[in-house]
Amino acid sequence: MEKRRLAVISNRLPIVLKKEQRGKWQIEPGSGGLVTALGPVLKNRDGIWIGWMGTNAEEEPAGPLLEDLIRRGTRETGYSLKPVHLTKEEVNKYYHGFSNEILWPLFHDLFSRCNFDLSYWPFYEQVNRKFAQAVVSNTDENDYVWVQDYQLILVGRELKRLGLKRQTGYFLHIPFPPLDIFLKLPWRFEILEALMEYDLVGFQTVRDLRNFVGCVRALFNYKVAKEKFMNRILRPDGEVLVGAFPISIDYREFEDLARTGEVAEMAWSIHENLPNRQLVLGVDRLDYTKGIPHRLLAFAHALECYPDMRRKVTLIQVVVPSRVDVEEYGNLKQEIERIVGEINGRFTEVGWTPIHYIYRSLPRQELVAYYKTCEIALVTPLKDGMNLIAKEYCASNIEEKGILILSEFAGAASQLHRDALLVNPYDRQRMADTIHAALRMQDDERQARMRRLRRFIKRHDIINWVNSFLHAGIARNLGDFPQAEFFVPSPNGGVGSDDE
Numbered sequence: 167m168e169k170r171r172l173a174v175i176s177n178r179l180p181i182v183l184k185k186e187q188r189g190k191w192q193i194e195p196g197s198g199g200l201v202t203a204l205g206p207v208l209k210n211r212d213g214i215w216i217g218w219m220g221t222n223a224e225e226e227p228a229g230p231l232l233e234d235l236i237r238r239g240t241r242e243t244g245y246s247l248k249p250v251h252l253t254k255e256e257v258n259k260y261y262h263g264f265s266n267e268i269l270w271p272l273f274h275d276l277f278s279r280c281n282f283d284l285s286y287w288p289f290y291e292q293v294n295r296k297f298a299q300a301v302v303s304n305t306d307e308n309d310y311v312w313v314q315d316y317q318l319i320l321v322g323r324e325l326k327r328l329g330l331k332r333q334t335g336y337f338l339h340i341p342f343p344p345l346d347i348f349l350k351l352p353w354r355f356e357i358l359e360a361l362m363e364y365d366l367v368g369f370q371t372v373r374d375l376r377n378f379v380g381c382v383r384a385l386f387n388y389k390v391a392k393e394k395f396m397n398r399i400l401r402p403d404g405e406v407l408v409g410a411f412p413i414s415i416d417y418r419e420f421e422d423l424a425r426t427g428e429v430a431e432m433a434w435s436i437h438e439n440l441p442n443r444q445l446v447l448g449v450d451r452l453d454y455t456k457g458i459p460h461r462l463l464a465f466a467h468a469l470e471c472y473p474d475m476r477r478k479v480t481l482i483q484v485v486v487p488s489r490v491d492v493e494e495y496g497n498l499k500q501e502i503e504r505i506v507g508e509i510n511g512r513f514t515e516v517g518w519t520p521i522h523y524i525y526r527s528l529p530r531q532e533l534v535a536y537y538k539t540c541e542i543a544l545v546t547p548l549k550d551g552m553n554l555i556a557k558e559y560c561a562s563n564i565e566e567k568g569i570l571i572l573s574e575f576a577g578a579a580s581q582l583h584r585d586a587l588l589v590n591p592y593d594r595q596r597m598a599d600t601i602h603a604a605l606r607m608q609d610d611e612r613q614a615r616m617r618r619l620r621r622f623i624k625r626h627d628i629i630n631w632v633n634s635f636l637h638a639g640i641a642r643n644l645g646d647f648p649q650a651e652f653f654v655p656s657p658n659g660g661v662g663s664d665d666e
């Protein structure tokens with residue numbers, strides 16, 4: 167592939183700016199699959215990453231101090247970091263407001279949670295323009311510009327308005343909703359048109375891709391041509407390539423970590439402290455899309471319906487703090503804690519508590535120890551672009567005894583549906599039955615399923631994801647593009663019909 171410089175544009179930079187207790191500013195490396203995957207590509211291509219540092223411009227350090235911190239970040243990551251500074255009002259209206267009170271719930275089909283506050287849109291436009299200006303100042307026409315996620319849909323449009331010619335790609339990490347939901351958005355035409363300003367647009371699943379193409383056909387009447395596994399949208403003034411690129415994880419990193427002595431020791435001590443029982447694991451960012459209350463209630467229902475589970479099963483629910491300043495997230499935390507309290511109050515016996523609840527961000531090693539040792543993972547979002555926890559659990563489950571119970575509404579189901587046990591998170595009875603069935607599954611079936619899951623994720627890892635996007639985006643090479651499957655649940659458990 168042609169070696170072009172890569173510029174990644176995302177809401178957050180891969181470093182976090184933190185004020186220590188004594189008031190001194192520090193930077194810490196960000197974590198997550200995107201940073202791991204893009205890091206080597208950016209280093210290799212002398213690339214840059216443009217993003218926000220998660221602070222308000224009024225409060226963050228400035229001048230030489232900031233420059234020094236950024237220089238340090240650049241040295242440590244091995245590629246250039248270019249911060250975009252946002253005022254407190256911009257953070258409120260662009261990030262908390264338009265991104266997280268409108269696009270986030272709407273794109274997760276949770277229309278009733280949207281707050282269509284009219285004052286948010288101008289700030290969404292303004293901040294996207296700021297990001298586009300940062301692209302103008304920091305790139306040249308040979309660079310490939312890759313914009314990430316729902317916070318920055320307008321960057322491609324703003325680049326064109328600024329008269330800038332760049333080859334651009336865009337990847338949406340969250341689902342794209344069906345027409346009837348998308349139509350509710352007061353800015354539906356602007357958002358759809360802006361997405362078509364990129365040269366390549368990637369979605370997590372074929373369903374998201376079809377939802378997008380369905381909206382384009384219905385609202386703009388543009389022709390759509392199929393090419394290999396991609397679609398070409400033919401606009402009057404150009405064309406856009408659109409495709410499904412299911413994101414993945416750094417499989418090797420999780421597997422290697424799971425093999426270390428430290429993780430083995432932690433995993434052993436988890437079971438040692440909770441002896442003679444099977445462990446069921448839930449790990450989620452605190453978010454209403456992750457279906458945590460539904461899952462807790464389904465677990466309680468299982469304890470009710472199947473008394474043989476009592477004293478023999480414990481659910482470990484890890485909730486990672488997220489968007490802590492938003493009232494709705496605070497309310498969700500209280501709701502979860504109330505449900506956990508009620509279930510534990512109702513079922514606890516001497517020597518057995520049904521739910522262990524952890525509310526904090528875990529160090530990676532500890533997280534992998536839970537993945538490695540828990541017999542069942544319950545990954546049951548109401549809707550999720552992909553869900554990396556499902557894949558991380560399998561990569562870390564090196565003894566291959568674990569069972570993945572997965573929501574049909576996670577993007578990951580489109581790839582893992584054959585060997586995970588699929589559930590509808592709104593169907594409490596089936597969830598309870600599935601948990602009970604998983605606990606009784608024989609070792610050879612567990613092993614066969616987990617082995618196939620691991621093999622699949624290893625072959626389709628994050629490196630593969632980056633390469634396939636850049637092959638389509640930079641080299642326009644659609645030949646070796648992996649085909650993603652169209653998945654809907656079917657009555658006999660297979661893949662739904664694919665008549666397009």
Ligand SMILES: Nc1ncnc2c1ncn2[C@@H]1O[C@H](COP(=O)(O)OP(=O)(O)O[C@H]2O[C@H](CO)[C@@H](O)[C@H](O)[C@H]2O)[C@@H](O)[C@H]1O
Nearest residue numbers: 198199339413449451486526527528550551552553554555
């Ligand atoms: N206790 C803990 N301590 C530390 N780290 C923890 C942790 N628990 C989880 N994490 C990390 O946080 C990440 C969460 O992954 P998700 O797929 O749930 O992403 P999220 O919804 O944030 O992002 C969006 O982007 C991703 C990637 O595209 C999509 O899968 C998803 O659907 C979309 O909503 C995982 O990589 C995990 O390792």
Ligand SMILES: O=P(O)(O)OC[C@H](O)CO
Nearest residue numbers: 177178266315339488489
């Ligand atoms: O940047 P945050 O904290 O809003 O989290 C973003 C999530 O990972 C979803 O993309």
